[in-house]
Structure formats: structure tokens, C-alpha cells
Amino acid sequence: xxxxxxxxxxxxxxxxxxxxxxxxxxxxxxxxxxxxxxxxxxxxxxxxxxxxxxxxxxxxxxxxxxxxxxxxxxxxxxxxxxxxxxxxxxxxxxxxxxxxxxxxxxxxxxxxxxxxxxxxxxxxxxxxxxxxxxxxxxxxxxxxxxxxxxxxxxxxxxxxxxxxxxxxxxxxxxxxxxxxxxxxxxxxxxxxxxxxxxxxxxxxxxxxxxxxxxxxxxxxxxxxxxxxxxxxxxxxxxxxxxxxxxxxxxxxxxxxxxxxxxxxxx
Amino acid sequence: xxxxxxxxxxxxxxxxxxxxxxxxxxxxxxxxxxxxxxxxxxxxxxxxxxxxxxxxxxxxxxxxxxxxxxxxxxxxxxxxxxxxxxxxxxxxxxxxxxxxxxxxxxxxxxxxxxxxxxxxxxxxxxxxxxxxxxxxxxxxxxxxxxxxxxxxxxxxxxxxxxxxxxxxxxxxxxxxxxxxxxxxxxxxxxxxxxxxxxxxxxxxxxxxxxxxxxxxxxxxxxxxxxxxxxxxxxxxxxxxxxxxxxxxxxxxxxxxxxxxxxxxxxxxxxxxxxxxxxxxxxxxxxxxxxxxxxxxxxxxxxxxxxxxxxxxxxxxxxxxxxxxxx
Numbered sequence: 001x002x003x004x005x006x007x008x009x010x011x012x013x014x015x016x017x018x019x020x021x022x023x024x025x026x027x028x029x030x031x032x033x034x035x036x037x038x039x040x041x042x043x044x045x046x047x048x049x050x051x052x053x054x055x056x057x058x059x060x061x062x063x064x065x066x067x068x069x070x071x072x073x074x075x076x077x078x079x080x081x082x083x084x085x086x087x088x089x090x091x092x093x094x095x096x097x098x099x100x101x102x103x104x105x106x107x108x109x110x111x112x113x114x115x116x117x118x119x120x121x122x123x124x125x126x127x128x129x130x131x132x133x134x135x136x137x138x139x140x141x142x143x144x145x146x147x148x149x150x151x152x153x154x155x156x157x158x159x160x161x162x163x164x165x166x167x168x169x170x171x172x173x174x175x176x177x178x179x180x181x182x183x184x185x186x187x188x189x190x191x192x193x194x195x196x197x198x199x200x201x202x203x204x205x206x207x208x209x210x211x212x213x214x215x216x217x218x219x220x221x222x223x224x225x226x227x228x229x230x231x232x233x234x235x236x237x238x239x240x241x242x243x244x245x246x247x248x249x250x251x252x253x254x255x256x257x258x259x260x261x262x263x264x265x266x
Numbered sequence: 267x268x269x270x271x272x273x274x275x276x277x278x279x280x281x282x283x284x285x286x287x288x289x290x291x292x293x294x295x296x297x298x299x300x301x302x303x304x305x306x307x308x309x310x311x312x313x314x315x316x317x318x319x320x321x322x323x324x325x326x327x328x329x330x331x332x333x334x335x336x337x338x339x340x341x342x343x344x345x346x347x348x349x350x351x352x353x354x355x356x357x358x359x360x361x362x363x364x365x366x367x368x369x370x371x372x373x374x375x376x377x378x379x380x381x382x383x384x385x386x387x388x389x390x391x392x393x394x395x396x397x398x399x400x401x402x403x404x405x406x407x408x409x410x411x412x413x414x415x416x417x418x419x420x421x422x423x424x425x426x427x428x429x430x431x432x433x434x435x436x437x438x439x440x441x442x443x444x445x446x447x448x449x450x451x452x453x454x455x456x457x458x459x460x461x462x463x464x465x466x467x468x469x470x471x472x473x474x475x476x477x478x479x480x481x482x483x484x485x486x487x488x489x490x491x492x493x494x495x496x497x498x499x500x501x502x503x504x505x506x507x508x509x510x511x512x513x514x515x516x517x518x519x520x521x522x523x524x525x526x527x528x529x530x531x532x533x534x535x536x537x538x539x540x541x542x543x544x545x546x547x548x549x550x551x552x553x554x555x556x557x558x559x560x561x562x563x564x565x566x567x568x569x570x571x572x573x574x575x576x577x578x579x580x581x582x583x584x585x586x587x588x589x590x591x592x
Contacts, residue, residue, distance in 0.1 A: 015405055015540055019562055022407050031404055042541075043522075102373075103383055129541075131403050131410075132521055133385050134364075138373035147453025148341070150370050153515075163457075166339070167515055168366040170278070173339045174458035181453070186522060189511045227382040227416020231398075235408045242554070244570045249581040252571045256553060257585050259569060265530045265551050266473075266497065266586065 002061035003120035003157045003179065005051045007086065008109055008136065009067045010041040011077045015129040022235070029233045030099050031130060040077045043125030045193040047185035050155050051123050052085045052194065059157045064116070068092040068100070068108045071211050082204035083196035089207070090116060094214035102128075102135035103225045109136065110143030111217040118144065120179045121162060126151045126186040137184035146180040153188040267392065268417070269302040270295060271357035273348055274320055275367060276309040278338040281316040284363035284425045289324040291428035292361055295390050295397070300324050306351040306443070308344050310337045314440075321438030323431050329354060329443040335452070336445075338459050341370040342452040347445045348375050354443060357418060359397060361390075364422040372422035382416035388427045397421070405521055405540025406547055426469060426525055426548075462516040473499025474528045476519055476546070479506035480535020480556060480575065487513055489579045490534055496586040502526065504542040520545035534575045538563030555579065 013036040023032040040048075054060035065081040067074050071093035078089045092112050094100070100108075113119060122144075127134045134150065141148035152175075154165040162181050166173040167188070177183070185191065196204070214220075245255040260266045270292040274285035285305070293300035305325035307317050312332045320328045329351045335343040344367055352360060352375070360375065362368040364386050376383035389400040397414040399421060414421075449455075468474065475494040477487055487501065494501045501517065508518040519526055520542040531549035536542060538554070538561055546552065547566070554567035555575050564570045571578050 019407065019540075019565065022404065024408055029410075031408075102385075127522065129405065132405070132544075134369050135373040135383065135385055138370050139377055139383075142374050142377035148370055148374065149454050151366070166366070168339055168459075170338070170366075170459070171462040171516070172460045173366075173456050174460075175339070175454050175456050177454040187505070187509050188515065189509060192509070227414060227419070228384060229413045229415070230410060231413050232411040233403060233408050234411070238565065240552075240566065240568055242564045242567045242570045244559070244564075244572060246572075249573060249577040250585075252573065252578055253581040253585045256569055256571060256582065257589065260530065260551070260553075263551060266589075 002059050004062055005054060005060045005121045005123060006064045006066050006113065006116070006119040007048045007051045008122065008124040009044045009048065009065050009077055009081060010128050011038045011067070011069055011073060012041045012128060012130045013037070014039045015042065024233045024235060028099055029230045033098055038073060038076065040080065041125055041129045043127060043185055043187060046187045046191045047123040047125050048081055048084060048086065049191045049193045050185050053191070054155065054157055055085065062087045065089045066109065066112055068094050068105055069097045070095045078209055079204050080196070082207045083201040084194055085200065087207065089209045091209065091211045092214055092217065093211050101131065101225065102133040103139065106136045106139035106143060107220045108214060108217065109140050111220045112212065113144055115212070115217060118180065121157060122146065122182040124182065124184045126184040137182045141182035144180065144182070146182045147177040148182050149175045149177050150184040151186045152183050153186055154190055155183060267297045267302060268295070268358040268397065269356065270304065270359045270361060271351060271355050272303065272305040272325065273360065273362040273368070274305045274307045275363060275365065276307060276313055276316050277336055277340060277344065277367060279310055281313070281319055282363065282365070283430065284365060285320065286323045286430040287426065287428040288361050288363060288423060289320065290431040291390055291423060293324040293431060295392060297392070301326065304329065304355045304357065306331060306348060308336045308347055310334055317440045318437060321440070322433040322436065325438040327355070328438045328440045330440055331443045331445045333445055333447050335447040335449050337456070339366060339456040341367045342454055343447050344371050345374055346447050347443065349378055350445050351443055352379060352418070360418060360420045362420070362422050364424050368422050372420050376420035379418055379420065382414050382419040384412055384414060384419070385422040386424050387421050388424050390421065402544050406544030407540050424525060426527060462514055468500045468502050468517065468519070468524050469526060471500035471526070472528050473497040473530045474502050474526050475499060475532045475534065476502045476504060476536055477507055477534050478504040478536030481507060481512070484512040489576065493532070493579050493583045496583050496590070499528070504536045504539065533563050533567065534579060536563050537561045538566055
């Protein structure tokens with residue numbers, strides 16, 4: 001027994017790439033992806049880890065990963081997720097995916113979930129590493145009429161509920177949410193993503209991967225996406241230059257304090 | 267100019283500073299002396315002082331929802347009240363703080379109202395009939411400009427994006443908003459709140475000393491605390507120390523974590539990942555202390571000290587103390 005868990009994954013250009021590799025395409029008004037390393041968005045991996053821990057404890061009956069992406073781009077992310085321990089994957093093949101914002105992504109994910117017969121528990125990252133909208137979990141919860149908690153580090157499931165730790169502005173909230181629930185996951189020391197073993201990587205290729213062309217989801221309500229237009233994405237001009245203060249620590253400290261005093265900062 | 271509803275969070279029994287910030291932003295957006303700015307006050311019990319404060323800071327009408335279920339972290343209850351207030355006030359634009367509740371509430375309210383949605387906005391202005399929102403994207407490496415033409419629109423605003431306006435003698439009308447909340451029907455219920463005592467309010471501090479992975483462990487942060495103390499400031503961290511459990515999560519500064527705008531930010535052992543930079547780019551002066559002279563943080567800093575923080579930070583602390591004559 002246990003709950004049926006779906007983890008939503010997004011692929012992004014590796015956010016750790018150095019700044020000089022970052023460029024914006026003025027036409028699409030999105031980050032240039034061509035030739036850049038793609039990775040699973042930071043917190044999505046933590047979400048998968050939380051799901052896998054639920055499965056390890058017997059609280060989850062199965063873990064499915066779900067992603068909306070151009071199918072060819074999604075292969076590495078899906079393989080990694082399956083190697084980490086997910087049971088199966090569903091890829092909604094949509095060539096528009098990298099440019100879609102959260103409102104449209106959430107609508108597609110909702111349609112895909114309905115097609116999959118729903119889920120008891122849906123986990124997402126608390127934010128994507130690129131657009132950081134933080135909207136997919138709450139919108140998806142509304143779309144599938146589930147309860148919702150965001151910025152959660154720990155999840156326990158049982159008895160038709162999940163009990164979660166939400167990292168809040170004022171500390172840690174313990175929240176009880178009725179299933180079905182959509183929970184967004186942030187990182188802490190308990191959910192550091194596991195590294196797959198060679199054997200798991202070998203066997204990942206045998207796990208089922210279903211690819212669904214986005215049009216097969218039918219008419220996805222996307223009315224909310226109307227009315228918000230991305231006019232520009234611009235890299236702010238760098239206005240500061242760094243003055244490097246040399247010398248022994250005491251000299252460096254002196255030089256710094258002198259400058260900070262001149263600026264009336266101290 | 268648009269009729270605006272500000273969602274004012276007093277779910278823990280005191281009015282959040284962000285509510286007043288939002289009124290400042292909304293008043294500027296509404297133009298014409300802030301006509302058409304309303305506020306929804308969410309509180310667990312009647313809070314006359316908070317309602318009056320909203321009026322003094324720019325709300326022409328205050329809709330006060332008071333219900334025991336409108337308590338700390340209770341998004342589901344807040345959502346019921348917000349939907350009721352939207353029906354009553356008929357706003358064209360609804361603004362909420364992108365705080366713990368607001369991050370959940372804004373998208374869900376937008377879905378229910380079939381509204382346009384922008385989250386984590388940092389700047390708002392009108393351009394003809396379009397509401398222009400600007401926000402950080404790609405970990406703060408770029409700014410996106412979004413034009414919102416649909417009404418209603420729900421906008422969540424990153425805390426500290428607007429200044430608290432000067433209070434005036436004006437007062438808004440206060441109207442109690444009856445909300446029916448069935449506590450049994452709420453999907454998610456807060457069972458416990460373990461408040462973390464933040465050190466000197468990180469978000470308010472004029473001087474912040476931040477530590478990163480380069481600090482190496484919990485012990486190293488004592489050196490940073492000594493420096494912060496000498497400067498009368500607060501200590502924060504980038505994501506790795508919080509993830510590793512070296513420091514409380516409440517210390518984390520960045521995209522995920524707090525946004526700071528101090529006069530002076532001293533980044534110690536912090537490489538300068540976009541995730542962190544997003545939270546500190548509002549600092550007036552940035553000092554970077556790092557062993558790696560190629561660390562990206564130096565491209566953001568005004569002053570760079572290359573070397574071992576274990577030697578530099580105590581030297582700095584000693585000099586500051588000397589200067590202050592203590």
C-alpha cells in the first residue's frame with residue numbers, strides 16, 4: 001500500500017554555469033539553450049529525493065516522474081530520475097516547453113495528471129532555477145482540486161494526509177494537508193539528492209517511459225496565460241568595478257576600513 | 267487608473283511591514299492621490315489599530331476580515347477571505363506580499379478569479395492601459411519586464427521592494443468583511459509553528475556579514491559573528507551552509523531565503539552563485555573576502571580581499587573595535 005506519488009521535473013540550463021555563458025535570445029526573450037548543459041532544476045531533484053524516501057519507507061507505492069519538455073531534450077533528466085529510483089516516467093512532448101511560463105506549464109501538467117488517472121501526492125521543486133515564479137505547485141493544486149503547501153522540506157504520509165514541515169518566514173510550520181495534495185519542496189539536509197549506483201543506471205533503461213505529444217492532452221485551458229506578455233528580458237549593465245586590496249591581512253583590513261570610512265559606510 | 271486591492275497580512279496578530287510597503291507601491295501605481303486603493307486586512311481577531319494604520323498609509327477603504335481560522339500560515343482560510351474581498355471590492359489589480367502565505371495565495375486566487383498572474387515582482391508602474399511589472403529571472407542574472415493587460419490581475423510582490431510610505435492624517439473607512447470559513451473543510455491546516463528567533467533582523471540590518479561554503483563548518487561562523495557584532499550588524503549565509511545545517515535556515519540570503527538591502531554587505535567564503543546574488547544585489551557597498559581570486563563574487567563586489575578569511579576577518583574585527591574604542 002502507500003500513496004501514489006508523481007514528481008514534476010523541469011530541465012534548465014545548468015544554473016552553475018559561469019556568468020559569461022549566460023545569454024538571452026532577444027527574439028524568444030528567454031535564455032539561450034543551444035549547446036548549453038541541461039540539468040534537472042535544483043529543487044526538483046530534492047522533490048524526487050523526498051518521493052524516493054517515502055517509497056523506501058513503504059509510505060509510497062510508486063514514484064512516477066512527469067515532465068513537459070521537447071522529448072529529445074528530456075532523455076538525460078528522465079534517465080537520471082529513473083536511475084535514482086523512480087519507477088516510471090511520463091514525458092509530455094512539447095517543443096514550446098522551454099519558453100512556457102508557469103501558468104501554461106501548470107495547465108499542461110494538470111491535463112497530463114488527469115490523463116494518468118491522478119495521483120495521491122504530487123511533488124514539485126519550490127521554484128525553478130530559471131524563472132523562479134513559484135507558481136506551478138499552487139496552480140496545479142487548483143487545477144486538480146488538491147490541497148497545497150509550498151516550501152516544504154520534509155513529508156510524512158499516512159491515513160489520507162501528509163504532514164509536512166514548511167520553511168516559513170517566521171520559522172518552521174508543521175502543516176497537515178489532506179490528500180490529494182500538491183507539495184513544493186525546498187532543500188535541507190534531509191533531502192539531499194542521492195547519487196545513482198552503476199547498477200541502477202544500467203537498469204534505468206528498462207523502466208517504462210511513456211511519451212505523450214502535448215496535443216494528445218486535448219484542449220488545455222490556458223486562458224490565464226493571456227494578458228501577460230514578456231516584453232523584455234535584459235541583463236543589467238554591470239556598474240561596479242572591484243578594487244582588490246592587497247597585502248597581509250592587517251594591511252588589507254586597514255585599506256578596507258579606510259575606504260569604508262571615506263564612503264561613510266562605517 | 268486601476269482600482270487596487272492590497273492584501274494586508276496580520277495573520278499572526280500583528281500587521282506585517284509588507285502590508286504598508288504594498289500600500290506605498292499601490293498608491294504610486296494608482297496615481298491621482300492614490301484614489302481607488304483598498305486593503306483587505308486578514309487577522310485572527312478584530313485589530314482596530316492595524317485597520318487604522320492601513321488607512322493612514324493610503325488605504326481609502328479597509329475591508330477587515332477577522333476570523334479565528336485566519337491565523338499564522340493559514341493560506342486556505344486567507345484564500346476564502348481574499349475571494350470574498352475581491353467580490354466585494356471589485357479590484358482590477360490585487361497585490362499581495364510574496365511571503366509564506368502570499369506565495370501560495372496569489373496563484374490560487376488568480377486561478378479562481380481567472381486572473382492574470384505575475385509573481386515576485388520588484389517594480390510596478392502603469393504604461394497606458396498596461397501594468398508593467400519587473401522581476402528578476404535566471405537567478406538574478408537578468409530582469410524581465412512583463413506587460414499585464416488582462417483584468418483582474420493578481421501580482422505578488424517581493425518583500426522590501428517598496429518603501430513604507432509616510433503616514434498621513436487621513437483615515438480610510440473600515441468595513442467588517444463577513445467571511446464564512448468552515449475550519450473542517452480546509453485542505454491544509456497549520457498544526458504547529460516553531461518560530462525561529464532570528465538574530466538581529468537580517469532584513470533590517472544596515473550591515474550584514476554573510477558566510478558561504480568556504481567557511482567550512484559551523485565553527486567558522488563564530489568569527490563572522492564577532493565581526494558582525496563589532497559592526498552592529500547581522501550574520502547571514504548563502505545556501506550551502508544552511509543546507510549543510512551549519513547555520514539555521516532563517517539565516518539564508520538569496521533567491522530562496524531573505525532579500526537584504528544593507529549599506530554594507532561583507533561576503534565571506536561565498537563564491538557568488540546567482541541564487542545568492544539575487545538576494546544581495548540591493549546592498550549599497552559589497553565587500554568580498556575569498557581565497558579564490560576568480561570567484562564570481564568579485565565581479566559584483568566593490569572591494570575584494572583575496573586570502574584566508576580565518577586571518578582577514580579577525581584582523582578586520584580588531585581594527586573595527588580599535589576604531590570604535592572598545
